Amino acid sequence: MARKRLQKAEPLWPLVQRPGFLIRRLHQIHVALFQTRCAAFEITPLQYSLLSALATRGTADQTTLAADVALDRTTTTRCA
Secondary structure, three states: OOOOOOOOOOOOOOHHHOHHHHHHHHHHHHHHHHHHHHHHHOOOHHHHHHHHHHHHHOOOOHHHHHHHOOOOHHHHHHOO
């Protein structure tokens, strides 16, 4: 059995430069800010998104609202 030659390790990609890490951190910061600013209203970020979509549209059916906030139609019924 032939031995593989050890290859020089590639330089590490710093965590703070990775898009997935940065997106996750942004989401964590957003949720914390939302909870601080909207705690008195006792609504979730998803409920806020649906209310915002309704405020923009005036009226909408469940399928349209789901598309506006990038949800499947069934999930919108569980947010009420």
